[in-house]
Amino acid sequence: xxxxxxxxxxxxxxxxxxxxxxxxxxxxxxxxxxxxxxxxxxxxxxxxxxxxxxxxxxxxxxxxxxxxxxxxxxxxxxxxxxxxxxxxxxxxxxxxxxxxxxxxxxxxxxxxxxxxxxxxxxxxxxxxxxxxxxxxxxxxxxxxxxxxxxxxxxxxxxxxxxxxxxxxxxxxxxxxxxxxxxxxxxxxxxxxxxxxxxxxxxxxxxxxxxxxxxxxxxxxxxxxxxxxxxxxxxxxxxxxxxxxxxxxxxxxxxxxxxxxxxxxxxxxxxxxxxxxxxxxxxxxxxxxxxxxxxxxxxxxxxxxxxxxxxxxxxxxxxxxxxxxxxxxxxxxxxxxxxxxxxxxxxxxxxxxxxxxxxxxxxxxxxxxxxxxxxxxxxxxxxxxxxxxxxxxxxxxxxxxxxxxxxxxxxxxxxxxxxxxxxxxxxxxxxxxxxxxxxxxxxxxxxxxxxxxxxxxxxxxxxxxxxxxxxxxxxxxxxxxxxxxxxxxxxxxxxxxxxxxxxxxxxxxxx
Amino acid sequence: xxxxxxxxxxxxxxxxxxxxxxxxxxxxxxxxxxxxxxxxxxxxxxxxxxxxxxxxxxxxxxxxxxxxxxxxxxxxxxxxxxxxxxxxxxxxxxxxxxxxxxxxxxxxxxxxxxxxxxxxxxxxxxxxxxxxxxxxxxxxxxxxxxxxxxxxxxxxxxxxxxxxxxxxxxxxxxxxxxxxxxxxxxxxxxxxxxxxxxxxxxxxxxxxxxxxxxxxxxxxxxxxxxxxxxxxxxxxxxxxxxxxxxxxxxxxxxxxxxxxxxxxxxxxxxxxxxxxxxxxxxxxxxxxxxxxxxxxxxxxxxxxxxxxxxxxxxxxxxxxxxxxxxxxxxxxxxxxxxxxxxxxxxxxxxxxxxxxxxxxxxxxxxxxxxxxxxxxxxxxxxxxxxxxxxxxxxxxxxxxxxxxxxxxxxxxxxxxxxxxxxxxxxxxxxxxxx
Ligand SMILES: [Cu+2]
Numbered sequence: 001x002x003x004x005x006x007x008x009x010x011x012x013x014x015x016x017x018x019x020x021x022x023x024x025x026x027x028x029x030x031x032x033x034x035x036x037x038x039x040x041x042x043x044x045x046x047x048x049x050x051x052x053x054x055x056x057x058x059x060x061x062x063x064x065x066x067x068x069x070x071x072x073x074x075x076x077x078x079x080x081x082x083x084x085x086x087x088x089x090x091x092x093x094x095x096x097x098x099x100x101x102x103x104x105x106x107x108x109x110x111x112x113x114x115x116x117x118x119x120x121x122x123x124x125x126x127x128x129x130x131x132x133x134x135x136x137x138x139x140x141x142x143x144x145x146x147x148x149x150x151x152x153x154x155x156x157x158x159x160x161x162x163x164x165x166x167x168x169x170x171x172x173x174x175x176x177x178x179x180x181x182x183x184x185x186x187x188x189x190x191x192x193x194x195x196x197x198x199x200x201x202x203x204x205x206x207x208x209x210x211x212x213x214x215x216x217x218x219x220x221x222x223x224x225x226x227x228x229x230x231x232x233x234x235x236x237x238x239x240x241x242x243x244x245x246x247x248x249x250x251x252x253x254x255x256x257x258x259x260x261x262x263x264x265x266x267x268x269x270x271x272x273x274x275x276x277x278x279x280x281x282x283x284x285x286x287x288x289x290x291x292x293x294x295x296x297x298x299x300x301x302x303x304x305x306x307x308x309x310x311x312x313x314x315x316x317x318x319x320x321x322x323x324x325x326x327x328x329x330x331x332x333x334x335x336x337x338x339x340x341x342x343x344x345x346x347x348x349x350x351x352x353x354x355x356x357x358x359x360x361x362x363x364x365x366x367x368x369x370x371x372x373x374x375x376x377x378x379x380x381x382x383x384x385x386x387x388x389x390x391x392x393x394x395x396x397x398x399x400x401x402x403x404x405x406x407x408x409x410x411x412x413x414x415x416x417x418x419x420x421x422x423x424x425x426x427x428x429x430x431x432x433x434x435x436x437x438x439x440x441x442x443x444x445x446x447x448x449x450x451x452x453x454x455x456x457x458x459x460x461x462x463x464x465x466x467x468x469x470x471x472x473x474x475x476x477x478x479x480x481x482x483x484x485x486x487x488x489x490x491x492x493x494x495x496x497x498x499x500x501x502x503x504x505x506x507x508x509x510x
Numbered sequence: 511x512x513x514x515x516x517x518x519x520x521x522x523x524x525x526x527x528x529x530x531x532x533x534x535x536x537x538x539x540x541x542x543x544x545x546x547x548x549x550x551x552x553x554x555x556x557x558x559x560x561x562x563x564x565x566x567x568x569x570x571x572x573x574x575x576x577x578x579x580x581x582x583x584x585x586x587x588x589x590x591x592x593x594x595x596x597x598x599x600x601x602x603x604x605x606x607x608x609x610x611x612x613x614x615x616x617x618x619x620x621x622x623x624x625x626x627x628x629x630x631x632x633x634x635x636x637x638x639x640x641x642x643x644x645x646x647x648x649x650x651x652x653x654x655x656x657x658x659x660x661x662x663x664x665x666x667x668x669x670x671x672x673x674x675x676x677x678x679x680x681x682x683x684x685x686x687x688x689x690x691x692x693x694x695x696x697x698x699x700x701x702x703x704x705x706x707x708x709x710x711x712x713x714x715x716x717x718x719x720x721x722x723x724x725x726x727x728x729x730x731x732x733x734x735x736x737x738x739x740x741x742x743x744x745x746x747x748x749x750x751x752x753x754x755x756x757x758x759x760x761x762x763x764x765x766x767x768x769x770x771x772x773x774x775x776x777x778x779x780x781x782x783x784x785x786x787x788x789x790x791x792x793x794x795x796x797x798x799x800x801x802x803x804x805x806x807x808x809x810x811x812x813x814x815x816x817x818x819x820x821x822x823x824x825x826x827x828x829x830x831x832x833x834x835x836x837x838x839x840x841x842x843x844x845x846x847x848x849x850x851x852x853x854x855x856x857x858x859x860x861x862x863x864x865x866x867x868x869x870x871x872x873x874x875x876x877x878x879x880x881x882x883x884x885x886x887x888x889x890x891x892x893x894x895x896x897x898x899x900x901x902x903x904x905x906x907x908x909x910x911x912x913x914x915x916x917x918x919x920x921x922x923x924x925x926x927x928x929x930x931x932x933x934x935x936x937x938x939x940x941x942x943x944x
Contacts, residue, residue: 386888408670
């Protein structure tokens with residue numbers, strides 16, 4: 001939210017909002033006379049706060065307790081509150097080797113990549129057999145925004161191939177693209193004729209034809225498959241290939257999550273990505289853009305692994321997680337020996353690189369999780385000029401009569417324009433009711449602040465760390481959860497309720 | 511550093527006439543203007559005068575010659591019976607009457623009546639000249655009004671661009687030269703508005719002169735779009751052959767020339783001039799009478815030359831009809847291509863170009879609303895759409911003007927003096943019209 005032109009306006013707005021919230025049912029615009037233009041502008045957009053500044057009613061059961069038999073603290077590091085531990089050389093410093101709730105005997109934690117399916121397989125003569133279909137795909141990256149891209153089996157990125165170290169796998173690739181393709185198994189040390197490097201190692205798969213790849217998997221880690229035709233890569237042809245270790249990594253994790261970062265260039269009023277461009281205006285995580293990316297929801301105290309793979313054609317991404325310090329435990333090449341693990345808040349992930357993050361989710365809340373390049377924290381950036389930044393002007397006035405221009409005042413009366421560089425704020429997208437419905441119509445976002453979709457754009461998602469009872473309400477019940485209720489409950493339990501400020505309700509959204 | 515300022519409107523320096531800006535303005539429709547022109551355009555009365563003149567000649571040419579009364583005294587001084595000189599053998603009054611033969615008067619009258627018919631056709635042509643010109647200038651004025659309102663919209667676009675340049679400057683996204691260029695573009699757009707205001711005033715004043723009375727500057731009300739069905743060249747030419755007043759005049763003139771030949775053919779038939787009177791013969795000292803008959807003997811002059819001239823005139827007029835036909839076809843060729851081009855442009859702009867540009871503008875506006883495009887892109891689309899609307903007004907005016915000409919027998923120039931029937935040289939020069 002803009003702090004300009006002055007803090008006076010800011011406090012005036014707050015006073016106004018408080019007043020209007022108290023006068024429930026009264027005219028919101030009453031008492032506006034005398035307020036500054038900026039305050040009026042905000043008042044127009046923001047109708048009220050859901051509960052004034054009162055906390056919503058308590059939710060869940062704070063007394064439900066934590067899993068029994070679980071050690072909460074190792075060497076001064078607590079799984080339930082932000083801590084670093086007593087000794088950087090300790091195995092438990094920053095939760096380095098702190099086990100999660102899951103025992104190694106339970107096997108590898110199930111891998112989960114939000115918004116992506118897994119590719120099914122059948123055991124045929126002792127070989128795991130997969131059917132992979134390169135094809136043109138329409139992907140809804142935001143509610144109402146469908147992109148034409150290439151992918152596999154009706155998905156972009158393609159479905160995840162999940163195998164275990166030691167498996168022999170057969171992948172029958174049937175090309176449903178109108179052009180030739182091949183599939184490269186990125187990172188595998190396989191017999192060369194199955195490497196998928198087009199022409200060098202195999203003839204391209206013609207449209208409608210199949211090619212069978214078969215090899216033993218002796219490695220483990222985070223891998224991926226992709227077309228080996230550059231423009232098809234740029235057009236989205238990629239998918240995860242996760243190889244679980246035969247012997248569960250110690251310490252075992254409770255969550256094994258995967259995210260593929262990509263970006264595209266898409267012209268306005270266009271749905272076909274332009275793979276020839278050098279600049280990129282559309283960012284996706286697992287084929288969706290913020291705020292349509294699905295938050296990663298974990299339980300308080302769990303050990304979490306997040307595998308991030310950057311398949312952007314031209315851009316590296318410094319990926320940053322708020323509220324936690326994580327260990328870099330692996331790259332796409334192999335798992336890193338523990339002695340070489342590095343603790344970080346931000347990790348630069350280059351093109352065609354993957355990085356595994358591990359950490360204990362010891363800090364409850366809704367945490368930003370994003371690429372830190374400012375131009376990647378949004379889609380289709382536009383310049384902040386025109387009716388959008390002019391007092392008393394709307395695009396609707398132009399749309400109402402295309403044959404006439406509503407005209408413009410020759411001097412922008414916004415006092416902010418006396419400040420060079422104003423406005424710097426990149427105002428978010430216009431979110432229509434259907435858009436907002438799709439955004440909110442997911443369990444993963446229940447109870448988040450009403451305004452969260454305004455801040456999660458482009459290459460951004462949210463890491464939600466929830467106490468067990470709240471996790472159950474959000475993820476395992478069908479209960480309707482009031483906007484902001486889960487957030488407020490976390491403030492009540494872990495924060496400073498006295499300083500609580502509710503999110504403002506957006507005009508036209510409920 | 512603040513950006514260069516947006517310049518002020520140039521009204522004061524430009525002595526703007528401020529079209530239709532103060533007070534109520536008169537509003538004229540086409541029918542009203544045509545009626546005014548019919549009453550007031552002087553060339554129409556000239557044309558009527560030409561008809562009257564020919565009718566006058568017809569009357570005159572058919573008048574019978576007056577008798578001639580004379581007093582005669584002959585042989586003055588002849589000796590009388592008394593040996594004295596007498597006042598004369600004859601002193602008395604004589605009346606002489608020419609009897610016109612060969613139907614000369616009837617033919618002459620017929621000839622001038624036919625000439626009057628030519629003048630009627632020419633007057634008809636003059637009416638088309640005036641009406642077509644009023645129509646054309648009515649549409650010109652109408653178009654000028656529409657162009658003015660579009661130019662004013664375009665000036666708003668330029669203002670928006672200038673403001674956008676200021677905003678961009680404040681965002682560090684444009685530099686001083688770019689702001690200056692936007693300011694210059696704005697002033698040019700404003701000058702365009704002034705120029706179109708002046709053009710409107712000119713169009714209205716021209717219209718006023720065609721109507722024949724001064725009109726106070728106002729607006730015209732009508733529809734610029736053509737209303738008549740598109741006709742083919744051959745159809746249009748067929749219409750001209752059948753109905754063109756110019757061609758009708760040429761054909762009527764042929765019939766004049768025909769009767770001229772007939773008239774000249776009887777010119778040699780001698781009139782009979784009979785004279786008679788009574789007087790006193792001072793020599794014989796008695797009352798006597800005189801009588802005489804005069805008859806020209808067409809021995810050498812049987813009017814052959816003039817007959818030949820009349821025949822030549824007649825032959826020439828046959829060619830004249832053909833010439834007029836060809837000349838009409840020639841004029842139609844150019845006007846028709848302009849008409850067709852105008853119609854094609856107008857239709858294509860109407861059906862494809864304007865809707866497409868409008869849709870592009872709308873889509874960009876919607877994209878801007880979705881925060882997907884920059885405002886200058888929207889302004890460019892707005893400018894392109896408005897600019898195409900401007901072109902469409904030109905297309906429509908062009909089509910409409912040529913349509914008036916195609917349907918109005920290619921006649922225009924309503925302030926050219928109304929032509930009379932062309933002179934016929936030598937034959938005309940005789941004192942009595944014949
Ligand atoms: Cu990035």
